[in-house]
Amino acid sequence: MLALGNKARSGTAARSGTARVAVVAGLVALTLLLPAATGANPAPAAPSGPAAAGSAGFAGVGVEVSELVTTGTYDLGLINLPGLPHKVELTGVVHRPKVSLGRRLPVVVMLHGQHAGCTYDVDGFVWPCPPGKFFPSYRGYDYLGKDLAAHGVVVISISANGVNYRSGDSDDEGMTARTRLIRKHLDLWKEWTTRGNGPFGRQVLSAIDFSRVGLMRHSQGGEGVIRAAEHKGADLKPYGIKAVLALAPSGFKRRSVSSIPIAAVVGSCDGDVGPGAVKYYDDSRYAQAGDVAPKYQVIIQGANHSFFNTTWSPSGGLGGRDEWYSYDPKSSECAVGKPTRLTEDGQRKVALAYFSSFFRLHLKNERRFAGIWQGTAKPPRSFGTAEVPISYHAPANRRLDLNRLAVAADLTRNAVGGAVSQRGFQSVSLCGGAAPQPRNCLARSDIEEVTAPHQETTGPKPGLGVVALKWAKPGAIFTNHLEGAARNLSSYRQLRFRAGVNFTDKLNPVGKPQDFSVVLTDGAGKTSSVRAGQYGKALQYPALIDRLPGNRDLRIFFFHQQTIPLTAFTGVNLHNIRSIEFHFNTTPKGSIALTDLTATR
Known part of the structure; x- marks a missing residue:
């Protein structure tokens, strides 16, 4: 029940300020210990799970995403990253509109959280992983990436298993390393889209507008994106960070974001890091006088921590599970099977609607979503029936x-x-x-x-x-x-x-x-x-x-x-x-x- 601790790190006990429950009702809450994080050479392709990219119909496209989007992966081996004693994989998947050449589209970079680096049958102290044993956390958001790509956004989801390996040994739980990894991928894509070289050649020439960058991060990756967006995104300049969505982020350092729209998203049934991510909204509201960037607190009722990522979920076939445990399933509103608890598919449908609309609002200025995010318009039926109360801190002006x-x-x-x-x-x-x-x-x-x-x-x-x-x-x-x-x-x-x-x-x-x-x-x-x-x-x-x-x-x-x-x-x-x-x-x-x-x- 309430395993409010981050996924276990290799050789390091999970230790978190926000991700702990000391004693509730006289019981020490159990910590969810997944196999320790490691890393390896990625498999050529990874399953994206059953949460289908499906139809982008909530936005009125009316055709299957697969008809509009092309997906490609890249694996450039292991590299040295400043501040880490071991090498990190340079691996990612890109989803982009089939017609993207020369369009200079906005880009969203996605980063998963702390999880097993290798499949669960591999010792957690092993890095890199044995061949074929790499855990593809970075593919768990394919359903989100494909939908955004169908609406004119390039989406790059990057792997950070090597950062996760012994991240607890660093002073900031690997957050600076995550920022540097994001920067490395952006630098590569800048070169590839400028010169038409790299693994995708001229297919991506002039495909990305680097002045319109969105960041979406989950769990410890969520705090990593907050770290990257601190100080007006100074660590990622000259790339223009225009929107940040922190999904169930950990909160080791209580960071805040100014001058950039941020959405802090929490699941009410998160049994891993818990609901403490609301502090990112609280702390960012008045962090800078005259801040003209909006802030949002989003609470998805009935959502847990893992189901946002298909590879972390039971249906992904990789050993994932529901991290919420109910002491009393008859009364718990988070118990599996209760109408107040979202299923895997239901949770991802909610994510698809809200996450996609957030980036389309702030990267593409699609104002029809503004009322939903400002709490002045009801979400359309296509957004689903889950309760998703949003708090909106308007720009100073x-x-x-x-x-x-x-x-x-x-x-x-x-x-x-x-x-x-x-x-x-x-x-x-x-x-x-x-x-x-x-x-x-x-x-x-x-x-x-x-x-x-x-x-x-x-x-x-x-x-x-x-x-x-x-x-x-x-x-x-x-x-x-x-x-x-x-x-x-x-x-x-x-x-x-x-x-x-x-x-x-x-x-x-x-x-x-x-x-x-x-x-x-x-x-x-x-x-x-x-x-x-x-x-x-x-x-x-x-x-x-x-x-x-x-x-x-x-x-x-x-x-x-x-x-x-x-x-x-x-x-x-x-x-x-x-x-x-x-x-x-x-x-x-x-x-x-x-x-x-x-x-x-």
């Missing part, structure tokens, strides 16, 4: 920060200079963030990052700071007054905030959602009220992920975003709004936490 609700000063004066007040609450306090605030909001003494992933228990950096509100009877009011130019909300389209329901507080009835009214008052004293709960899932009671021995519920204290259209507030003058109030008059009692009150265009 499209966002008015009203109150971050993170530190003590935010309870008396907000970001626009207005007075802040509270009345009628049982308590108003701050949690998460820096001392002297408590490191997390939850009441139980055994809370770990799996249950409070936005916050910290023992980590070196503070987690997300929020305001915790408790009311024992209806009538409590939380008020933010607006001042100066901030009173004019007429150019903004949405009011947003993030919230979470504290499942450890008995003021919240088990399984019942919370709700309150949002009231705008204008300069003439006119008011307009809407019910917050109808505009998202942030006020839902957290799902029962599992029931641990001792009848202890395991739930996750996620912060989701509520997005209320300002057009919902009728009868008030949006050019002159005096205050925004939260009236806790809908449910008789409750306990929630709030952060990030903003208006967005």
Whole structure:
């Protein structure tokens, strides 16, 4: 159950800050130990699994991907990489439109995570692998690569088994080496597409626009891509990094990304690295003043860690398995067979829709996907029925920060200079963030990052700071007054905030959602009220992920975003709004936490 540790490294015990669960309900969570990571000369071709590239119909192509895409592999042997004492394979697979010559298309580079380097029957201390024993993790995203290629993007998935080999011996778990490996492949492709040489000859001449580069990484590869995108992607210049998708990334160093759109993607049933990747969103929001790149937090309900990669999955035929283990399959929403749990095929269909649309939005400016990623439009039916709540941190030039609700000063004066007040609450306090605030909001003494992933228990950096509100009877009011130019909300389209329901507080009835009214008052004293709960899932009671021995519920204290259209507030003058109030008059009692009150265009 909850094997929240990274895949085992050769000769090194798995050790991770974000990928651990110390004691939950008095039990030490088991660490999932797959065969240790090694490496070898790759097999000429590797299975891409049954998650078919299929039809790209969700984007309206209407033909089979295979008719539009050509796929090729390359293996240039083993090379020396700075910082590693052993050689690394220079191996990859490329998916590109059949008509790509001279088109200068955007490119996405994909990197898998920490996994077995050789097949599981090979000793984990062996590197390179014996002939025919190379584990093809890099082929596990073929279904994604082919779909993107069908929509005019060149996709290169690279192998990093040699980096994974003893990566735990390095100071940063091999993250710098992963960045250098990405750089090496980009340099090769720059030469090949400029000169028309290399393994693909003139077929790829002028095929790639290196000013439009996307990075997609999984697991420890996910943190590797964050490392590559740090400091505005300086380590990969002159290549222009325009979009980063970090899929279930580990979090050894708590890195952040500025000036580049980033999506931090988490599966709610991830039994390997857990849900701690949400900190990449939290940490990147305000890492740079005036940042005009959007940030996204994406939580795929019912998704685990491994099924995104076909070679890591049971149906891949290479010994993969579902890393989530349920103590109580009857109650666990992550148990296999439950309608709330995604199958291999279902999970990859969700990935296909969201990952493809993310890169097409940010590399090709396909604006029809913007509303989905900004939370203002419902995904089309072709995106599937899985719940995928997205939190959107708008660019600085499209966002008015009203109150971050993170530190003590935010309870008396907000970001626009207005007075802040509270009345009628049982308590108003701050949690998460820096001392002297408590490191997390939850009441139980055994809370770990799996249950409070936005916050910290023992980590070196503070987690997300929020305001915790408790009311024992209806009538409590939380008020933010607006001042100066901030009173004019007429150019903004949405009011947003993030919230979470504290499942450890008995003021919240088990399984019942919370709700309150949002009231705008204008300069003439006119008011307009809407019910917050109808505009998202942030006020839902957290799902029962599992029931641990001792009848202890395991739930996750996620912060989701509520997005209320300002057009919902009728009868008030949006050019002159005096205050925004939260009236806790809908449910008789409750306990929630709030952060990030903003208006967005």
